[in-house]
Amino acid sequence: MGFKLDSKIPEGPIQEKWEKHKFKCKLVNPANKRKFNVIVVGTGLAGGSAAASLAELGYNVKSFCIHDSPRRAHSIAAQGGINAAKNYPNDGDSVWRLFYDTVKGGDYRAREANVYRLAQVSNNIIDQCVAQGVPFARDYGGYLANRSFGGAQVSRTFYAKGQTGQQLLLGAYSSMMRQVNKGKIQLYTRREMLDLVLVNGKARGIIVRDVITGDIERHTADAVILATGGYGNVYYLSTNAMLSNATAAWKAYKKGAGFANPCFTQIHPTCIPVHGDHQSKLTLMSESLRNDGRVWVPKDKGDKRHPNDIPEEERDYYLERIYPSFGNLVPRDVASRQAKFRTDEDRGVGKTGLAVYLDFSEAIKRDGKEAIEARYGNLFEMYERITDESPYKQPMRIYPAVHYTMGGLWVDYNLMSTIPGLHVLGEANFSDHGANRLGASALMQGLADGYFVIPYTLGDYFNNHDLEPVDTNHEEFDKAEKEVKERIDKLLSIQGTRTVDDFHRSLGKIMWDNVGMSRNEARLKEAITEIQKLRAEFWKDVKIPGKAEGINDELEKAVKVADFLELGELMARDALERVESCGGHFREESQTPENEALRDDENFAHSAVWEFKGEKEAPVRHREELKFENVPLTQRSYK
C-alpha cells in the first residue's frame, strides 16, 4: 500500500497559478450539478461557507454538525479579526506582502502556492462578507476600519468589535439558511460523524449518530467534505469550545487519509491562567491587547509583592528587552515561549506562579482610560468577570494556552486528501499556516477554502472521476455501521471506575508537560509510553452510565476522548521525529545560543504526512518536500 503525495501545484509563476488552474478545472454544467450530492460535515466558517456556495451553484448539499444549530460552531468564538490584503490604509500592504508574511510567520513549513492563493482571495472574502451584511467596524467616513494584529507591521485586519468570528459565521450561516429554505441544503444538526465510508477507494458517505435519539444513520454522497475544526482539545484545557474534537478527522485518517504535521500546535500567549482543578476550559484574551499592554515579570525571583508595589526599575519588560524592534508584538510562538522561560526561572506571578503580567497603566496614562475602554472595554469586562480583578487598576495576569492546531489532514492544492473524494477545509486540514499561524488568518483561511476554493476544485473532481451509483445498503455501509455500534457497545460495557473527564485530564497533563511549548527526545518518548498506558487503562476502566439510545452526554465525550487518546500519541511521535525547532514546535535540542528556535532546512523543509497502518503497527511517516522559490529561507528574527 502506501500513498502517493501529489500536491498538484500548478505550473507557472506563482501569481498566475490559481487563475490558470481555475481555467483548467473542468466545469460541471448547471443542469448536471443537481445530479451530484455532497456531504459537508461541519458548519463553522469553512463548512458553512462551503455548504452555502456549493448549494448556490446547484449541488445537493447535506450539512452536518454536532451543535443544535449551525450558528454555534466554534468559529463563533473568534474575537480579533480577519486579514485581507486590501491595503485600504495605504500603508504598503499587498497580496505579495500578505503572502510573504504568512510564509515567514509559518516558519517556512507551508506550501507557497497555497499561501499565495490564500492572500489572493483574501480580498474577495471581505467583499463577500460586507455584501452579506457583516457589520465590520467603520470609520466616520463610512469606510471600513483596519487594525494591526499579531506581529504584522501593516494594518490589514478587519474586525467587528471583539466578535469577528461571530459576525463572519452568522454571515455564512445566513447564506446557508437561505439555501435550506430553497431546499438545496438538507440540514442535519445534533449529528456526530463517527465514520467515513469508502466504496472502491473513494469517499462515498458517512456514518453519524443522532445524539438526541442515539440512532446510527447512514448517508451517501458523491463527495465528502470535512470541515470539522481543530484538535486542540487533546490537551483537555484549551481555548477551544467544549465540543471541539478530532473524531471525524481521525476516522478519516484510519481510513487512509494522511495526517500532516500533527505536532504543529499553537500555544497562544495571552490567555487567562488556570485557576483550579474544576476548570473546564481556558479563556483567550485577544491578542490585540498586546498593541497597548506591556508584558513584564518582576526582576527578582519569587517576588510575591502586589504588582502595583513593584517599582518600575524592578520590572523586566522582557519582550521589549529581548526584541527591541517588535517588542510586545512578537509572533505568538515567541511570546509564549518567553513567558514559559520566565516562569521556569521562578519569575512567574500570581498564586500558582504560572502567569506573567500584561500591563495597561502606561497606555491609560498616555491615552486616557476612556480611549482604552473604547478599545478593550469588553475584554477587560470579561477578564474581570472571570478573575474578579480590574485591569484598569492592576495588570492582567496571563499565561499561554493551547489555541489552534496547524496540523491536520493532508490536502493537495485542490483541498483533497489522500482519499479520492474526501476534501478537507478550514482548521481540519493541515492548512496554509506552516508551523505557526499568524493572528487573524484562520478566519481568512476557513472562508477562502469554503467560498472561493472548493467551489472550483470540487467540480474538477466530479469531472475526472467515474462515480458509480451507491446506496446505503452497500456492504461497506454495513461494515462501517457495525464497527461504530460495536465500539459504542464496548465503551458502555466497560463500567469501570474512572470518569471520561478524569482520563481526559490525565491525557491533557501528559500532553501539556511533554508535547507542549518545549519538547525534547526523552520526554517525548516518555509521553508515548504514558499515552499508551493511559489508553489501555481507558478501555479497561472508564465508567459511562446510561445506554446507547437517547441522549448520553458521557458517551459522547467518551467517543471523542477515545480518539484523542490515539491522536495524542501520533502528535508525540511526529514531534519526536522532527528534530528541529520551527514555529510552535520547539525542540530543546535545536536552539540558538540565545534560546531562539533553530530550524534545520536541510533535513526538515518538508511536511510530515502520517499513514495509518493498522492498530497493531506503527504509522509510516511520508514527506512532502517544500520548495521555496519566492520567499527566501531565512531564520526568523524579531530582534
Next chain:
Amino acid sequence: MSAKEEMLTLNLKIWRQEDRNDKGRFVDYKMEGVSTDSSFLEMIDMLNDELVKEGKDPVSFDHDCREGICGSCAMMVNGQAHGPNALTTTCQLHMRSFTDGDTIVIEPWRSRAFPVLKDLKTDRSAFDKIIAAGGYISVNTGNAQDANNLPVSKENADLAMDAASCIGCGACVAACPNASAMLFTSAKISQLAQFPQGQVEAAERASNMVREMDELGFGNCTNHAECEAACPKGIDLRNIAHMNREFLKAKVKGK
C-alpha cells in the same frame, strides 16, 4: 485564583426529565466545596462528576464556548433566564454571585416552541427556521463588489453591530409571558436594514420572518419588556418597533 476565594455549600433543585415525553420533576442535590471562582457550569460539572461516579445519569445541558458567545447554554436560574446578573449568559455567571447556604432552582427554558429534550436541554431549532424564512441578504458567493464601494455611516454600522450581537440563546422567549420571539427576530431584521443592500428585501424579509414566527407557535408581543431585561447581549427593544415598521411597509406593498 482571586484573593477573595471562598467555598460554598449549596442546595440545588434541578429539573430532571428523561426525554420529550417524560413529565419531569425537581430533584434535590446538596453540593459542598464549591469555589466562588468557579463558573456556574463548572459547578454543575462538579455535580455531574459525582453523579457519574455513583453510576447515575448526569444532568444534561447544552454548552460549548463557555464564553458567552455561542448561545448554547440556557437555564432558568431561580426563575430568571441566565440567572441573576444582567448582561450575563449562564456560562459567564460565577459562583461569587451566590452565598453560602443558598438554594438554587435550575430549570430549562419553558416555551411551547422550545420543547425539552432532556433535563435542561431544549430544542431551539425554531430559531433556525425563522432565519431560513428570510434572515439574510440574497447574495450569492462571487456577486460582491469592492467592499468600500458601499459606504455605510458609522452610526448605522454601529446599530447593525449592536443588533447583530444576538447569540440566539432564546432567553428572550423564555422570559416573555407570551413566549414571543420578537426580540430575536427583530434584531436580525433591523441589523440587515441598516445597510443599503439590505434594504432591497427589507419589507419582504420582515413579512416572511414574522409569518414563520407566528406559524411556529411563538406568542405575540404585548410590551412586557421582559425579553430585553433577560437578554444577555443587551438587544434593544427598539428593534421591535423597527421590525413593526418594516412589517407595515410590507403590508402596504401587499407582500
